[in-house]
Amino acid sequence: MNLVNPSQNQRSKRLPELLVPALLGALILVYFAIPFAAFLARTGTTNVIAGLSTPESQIAIRNSLLTAPVSTAIATVFGVPLAYVLARRSFVGKRFVEALVILPLIVPPVVGGAMLLTAVGRFTPIGAAAAAVGISLTDSLIGVILAQTFVAAPFVIITARAGFGAVEERLEQASRSLGYGPLSTFWNVSLPLARGSIVAGIILTFARAIGEFGATMMVAYNPRTMPTRIWVDFIAGGIDSIAPLALALLGITLAVLAIVQRFGRVPTVIDQ
Structure with missing residues (x-):
C-alpha cells in the first residue's frame, strides 16, 4: 500500500x-x-554615539526629523484623495495623471531637483514672489520639504490607490443607499478598509523623504540633512567618517521595514 x-x-x-x-x-x-x-x-568598532553627538550631526538629524514628517503629511493630505479618485473614477486625461504620479519615481533625483529649481528657484516667478514676502524656496528647510515631497509623494499615492482598488464598491454603494454622503462614505467606509495600504504608503513615503539626497542637494544643499551631511563627511573623510549617520539612517530603514511588514504586503506600480 x-x-x-x-x-x-x-x-x-x-x-x-x-x-x-x-x-x-x-x-x-x-x-x-x-x-x-x-x-x-x-563600522563595528566605530564610536557611533560620539559621531552622532557632534554639532554638525545634531543639526542634520534635527533638520531631517523636522522636514521628513512635514513632507509625509503634505503627501498624505493631498495624495490619498487623489489615490481614491484614480481608483474609483475614469476621466479624460487619467492616463496622463497616472504617468505624472509615477514620473518622480523614474526621473533621477538630481534631475528632479533641477526641474524643481526651474519652477521655484530664486529667479523664477514663483521663487521671486516668495522671496518678496521673505520666504526662500531654496537653500532653506522649505526647499528641503519641496524636494522631499516631490520624490516621496508617489509612494503613498500608489499604495493608497491599490488599497482603495481592493475595497469592494458595493460596500460604498450600500453606505450611500443608507443616506450617507460621499465624504461620509469615504471617511467611514473606504478609508478604514484601505487603511493597511495607506499606512504602509505613509511609512514608505517617510522613509524615502528622510533618505532623500539628489533632489535635496540641488534645491537645498544648505541647511544640511542627514543624507547631505553624509555626503559632505564622505568627501572630507571617506567611509569611516560617515559611519555614525549612515548607521542611524540604516536603523531608520530597518524600523520602516519592520513596520511595513507588520501591515502586510506593499502594493507596487505593477499592481495598478
Whole structure:
C-alpha cells in the first residue's frame, strides 16, 4: 500500500523545477546582503554615539526629523484623495495623471531637483514672489520639504490607490443607499478598509523623504540633512567618517521595514 501523501509527491516533483529559479534568486540575495555585511563589519568598532553627538550631526538629524514628517503629511493630505479618485473614477486625461504620479519615481533625483529649481528657484516667478514676502524656496528647510515631497509623494499615492482598488464598491454603494454622503462614505467606509495600504504608503513615503539626497542637494544643499551631511563627511573623510549617520539612517530603514511588514504586503506600480 502506498502511504505517501499525494501533496508530498507534488512537492517533491516541484523541487527540481524550482531549483534553477531558487539558485538564481539566491545569487541576487547574496548580492544584496554582502554590502550590508561588509559595511557593518567595517563600522563595528566605530564610536557611533560620539559621531552622532557632534554639532554638525545634531543639526542634520534635527533638520531631517523636522522636514521628513512635514513632507509625509503634505503627501498624505493631498495624495490619498487623489489615490481614491484614480481608483474609483475614469476621466479624460487619467492616463496622463497616472504617468505624472509615477514620473518622480523614474526621473533621477538630481534631475528632479533641477526641474524643481526651474519652477521655484530664486529667479523664477514663483521663487521671486516668495522671496518678496521673505520666504526662500531654496537653500532653506522649505526647499528641503519641496524636494522631499516631490520624490516621496508617489509612494503613498500608489499604495493608497491599490488599497482603495481592493475595497469592494458595493460596500460604498450600500453606505450611500443608507443616506450617507460621499465624504461620509469615504471617511467611514473606504478609508478604514484601505487603511493597511495607506499606512504602509505613509511609512514608505517617510522613509524615502528622510533618505532623500539628489533632489535635496540641488534645491537645498544648505541647511544640511542627514543624507547631505553624509555626503559632505564622505568627501572630507571617506567611509569611516560617515559611519555614525549612515548607521542611524540604516536603523531608520530597518524600523520602516519592520513596520511595513507588520501591515502586510506593499502594493507596487505593477499592481495598478
